[in-house]
Amino acid sequence: MLAAERAHLDRAAGCLAEMRVAASAVTDAGVDSWASERLGAARARRLAALAADPGVPPFFGRTDALPAAGAGAGETFHIGRRHVRDAAGDPVVIDWRAPMSRPFYQASATDPHGLARRRRFGFSGGELTGYEDEVLEAGDGPGEFLREEHSSRVLLREIERPRSGPMRDIVATIQPDQDDIVRAPLAASLCVQGAPGTGKTAVGLHRAAYLLYTHGGQLARTGVLVVGPNRAFLRYIEQVLPTLGEVDVAQATVAELTARVPVRAADSAAAGELKGDARLAEVLRRALWGEIAKPVDDVLVPLAGRRYRVPVERLKRAVDDLRRRGRAAEDQQLLHYAAGRERLAMLLAEDARRQKEAAGGSPTDAETRRGARSAEVREFCDRVWPAWDAAGLLFALWSDADRLARAARGVLDADEQALLRWPVVPRSVRSAPWTPADAVLADELAGLLERTAGHGHVVVDEAQDLSPMQCRAIARRLGAGSLTVLGDLAQGTSPWSPADWARTLADLGRPAAAVTPLTTGYRVPAEVLDFANRLLPVIAPGLPAATAVRSEPGSLAVRPVAALAGPLADVVADLVERPGSIGVVCADAVADEVVALLGAAGLPAARLTDDGEDPGRVAVVPATLAKGLEFDAVVVADPAAIVAAERRGLHRLYVVLTRAVSTLVVLHRGDLPAPLSRDAGQPV
Numbered sequence: 001m002l003a004a005e006r007a008h009l010d011r012a013a014g015c016l017a018e019m020r021v022a023a024s025a026v027t028d029a030g031v032d033s034w035a036s037e038r039l040g041a042a043r044a045r046r047l048a049a050l051a052a053d054p055g056v057p058p059f060f061g062r063t064d065a066l067p068a069a070g071a072g073a074g075e076t077f078h079i080g081r082r083h084v085r086d087a088a089g090d091p092v093v094i095d096w097r098a099p100m101s102r103p104f105y106q107a108s109a110t111d112p113h114g115l116a117r118r119r120r121f122g123f124s125g126g127e128l129t130g131y132e133d134e135v136l137e138a139g140d141g142p143g144e145f146l147r148e149e150h151s152s153r154v155l156l157r158e159i160e161r162p163r164s165g166p167m168r169d170i171v172a173t174i175q176p177d178q179d180d181i182v183r184a185p186l187a188a189s190l191c192v193q194g195a196p197g198t199g200k201t202a203v204g205l206h207r208a209a210y211l212l213y214t215h216g217g218q219l220a221r222t223g224v225l226v227v228g229p230n231r232a233f234l235r236y237i238e239q240v241l242p243t244l245g246e247v248d249v250a251q252a253t254v255a256e257l258t259a260r261v262p263v264r265a266a267d268s269a270a271a272g273e274l275k276g277d278a279r280l281a282e283v284l285r286r287a288l289w290g291e292i293a294k295p296v297d298d299v300l301v302p303l304a305g306r307r308y309r310v311p312v313e314r315l316k317r318a319v320d321d322l323r324r325r326g327r328a329a330e331d332q333q334l335l336h337y338a339a340g341r342e343r344l345a346m347l348l349a350e351d352a353r354r355q356k357e358a359a360g361g362s363p364t365d366a367e368t369r370r371g372a373r374s375a376e377v378r379e380f381c382d383r384v385w386p387a388w389d390a391a392g393l394l395f396a397l398w399s400d401a402d403r404l405a406r407a408a409r410g411v412l413d414a415d416e417q418a419l420l421r422w423p424v425v426p427r428s429v430r431s432a433p434w435t436p437a438d439a440v441l442a443d444e445l446a447g448l449l450e451r452t453a454g455h456g457h458v459v460v461d462e463a464q465d466l467s468p469m470q471c472r473a474i475a476r477r478l479g480a481g482s483l484t485v486l487g488d489l490a491q492g493t494s495p496w497s498p499a500d501w502a503r504t505l506a507d508l509g510r511p512a513a514a515v516t517p518l519t520t521g522y523r524v525p526a527e528v529l530d531f532a533n534r535l536l537p538v539i540a541p542g543l544p545a546a547t548a549v550r551s552e553p554g555s556l557a558v559r560p561v562a563a564l565a566g567p568l569a570d571v572v573a574d575l576v577e578r579p580g581s582i583g584v585v586c587a588d589a590v591a592d593e594v595v596a597l598l599g600a601a602g603l604p605a606a607r608l609t610d611d612g613e614d615p616g617r618v619a620v621v622p623a624t625l626a627k628g629l630e631f632d633a634v635v636v637a638d639p640a641a642i643v644a645a646e647r648r649g650l651h652r653l654y655v656v657l658t659r660a661v662s663t664l665v666v667l668h669r670g671d672l673p674a675p676l677s678r679d680a681g682q683p684v
């Protein structure tokens with residue numbers, strides 16, 4: 001049996017190699033150079049997809065359908081990361097995203113989805129080493145071990161495989177509740193409230209790959225965007241989609257999406273919080289549209305050698321009409337500020353044209369456009385509808401108390417306005433001390449000035465931390481597309497982190513998105529998860545705790561220590577003897593100190609940074625960068641310091657305690673933070 005499967009594996013590998021040769025042999029001759037270029041780009045993508053990760057076996061599973069009535073054996077399909085066919089065009093491996101693959105993920109003893117058997121293959125170093133069968137057909141035993149779906153050995157092996165480098169895909173072992181989310185229809189916007197390690201990030205990435213496969217045509221132009229909290233996180237996840245054959249998905253942080261000004265400063269906590277507040281949207285809207293002035297005089301518009309008087313009453317009406325369209329609720333009707341200015345210039349020229357036509361003339365379109373660009377019209381527009389760019393207007397607002405007061409009247413009080421203003425007016429827009437929150441505000445203004453290009457689908461990870469203004473920046477990039485929001489309210493560590501999802505979803509422009517929970521924890525062993533879950537009643541009352549799929553006795557050690565240095569070096573020295581990744585998590589302020597003390601003990605430690613550089617074997621992780629990451633072994637140094645470092649310190653600690661796949665060691669000086677100390681305090 002194994003020999004037959006190995007033979008099929010060899011055949012699939014051979015066919016894939018032939019497909020690759022065929023793809024590279026296709027000439028790029030299109031009907032014109034543009035078409036050729038497009039064909040070339042499509043071919044390059046296809047080649048890249050076929051070539052991605054050649055070490056990955058062509059299939060990982062197999063379904064045996066129940067025989068049709070009266071027939072012998074049912075149909076058999078091998079399921080893999082991508083479709084493989086033979087020279088005759090017959091399928092050798094079915095893409096995991098194809099409808100035919102669905103039973104592989106959904107079949108259970110109670111609902112076998114037409115399957116007699118599901119087979120999962122085990123590989124070691126690319127070699128097919130074995131398989132695991134689940135018999136699903138009714139009558140042949142009740143499919144006992146399926147009842148305990150999560151005890152699948154292949155799943156457990158997959159989870160426990162030591163980590164090194166970036167996140168891996170989970171195509172071979174996607175679970176039914178995860179599969180429902182992955183394969184939700186393109187039009188559905190949804191929000192996954194998932195406890196730590198329940199596979200939110202994995203599910204979001206697989207959903208992106210599924211949508212591109214299933215709706216490639218529709219998404220080809222607008223594309224899919226994945227938004228993550230920081231570079232370190234994006235670097236961790238960036239290989240998953242290419243392994244799944246999707247090399248074309250944009251992955252960005254909010255900071256990268258909103259890079260409208262050179263960020264070179266940080267806000268105070270109070271100013272940063274205020275700048276993320278949704279009220280700022282109203283202030284900016286008023287600031288920009290408040291620039292528009294009432295026309296006070298007639299204008300003489302030159303057209304084809306003569307000047308035509310456009311009376312002030314008509315000018316006022318034109319400005320009022322355009323201004324109203326700037327408030328249209330319907331997105332397609334909405335007039336952006338910059339387009340409004342151009343439209344106004346054109347209206348003046350068209351008025352003149354009508355006058356000339358009434359007098360028997362027939363000016364051309366080109367002459368009319370020239371009229372709209374004339375010095376007279378431009379001068380009128382500069383007065384009545386001045387041109388602005390986003391950074392310039394924000395600079396003017398933060399520099400000029402009166403201007404800010406006009407825009408913020410009734411929205412922000414005097415103290416709040418003072419928080420926003422620069423204490424010393426900078427010399428220029430370029431040299432101003434812009435902060436990340438300013439960049440998001442500049443992006444808001446840019447979105448009022450001009451339409452922002454939207455994607456067909458956007459996946460937002462760690463969404464519980466987004467400010468309302470960041471949500472709006474993401475919503476602008478969504479256009480008419482749909483959204484997958486991933487997050488965990490219990491892991492909310494920003495000043496805006498909400499107690500429920502309603503406001504975030506509204507700010508993201510999809511208030512009706514259904515919230516789906518995921519509560520089976522794959523990453524963290526039960527011993528560790530139960531320990532971390534002691535924080536839940538305090539940090540997120542009412543949120544259901546996750547249940548771990550596996551238990552690993554000995555995976556948790558909680559040790560009181562008198563001083564950190566010696567015990568920390570000892571623990572890490574022990575851990576480096578075993579395979580797998582190691583994260584030493586500590587309060588941000590002491591990260592360099594921890595790197596130094598591990599270095600002094602001869603251990604290969606480096607600080608994890610926000611730029612996504614690989615820190616190597618032992619990563620010293622500032623607590624604020626731990627979110628979304630995981631390590632085989634995690635050492636938490638001084639949890640009380642992590643809690644004390646910020647307002648939502650207990651939420652941060654919950655994040656930190658849930659990063660371990662196999663081992664968590666907590667070294668604490670003094671008492672453990674209160675909610676954890678129940679029954680703890682001694683080695684577990």
Ligand SMILES: Nc1ncnc2c1ncn2[C@@H]1O[C@H](COP(=O)(O)OP(=O)(O)OP(=O)(O)O)[C@@H](O)[C@H]1O
Nearest residue numbers: 170173174175196197198199200201202522523628
């Ligand atoms: N069905 C699955 N099969 C195998 N591994 C899985 C499965 N689901 C999740 N995992 C693994 O569990 C770990 C956690 O997944 P992931 O990072 O997506 O969770 P998360 O919900 O985003 O976690 P967090 O909120 O804590 O950051 C990863 O190593 C992932 O590969």
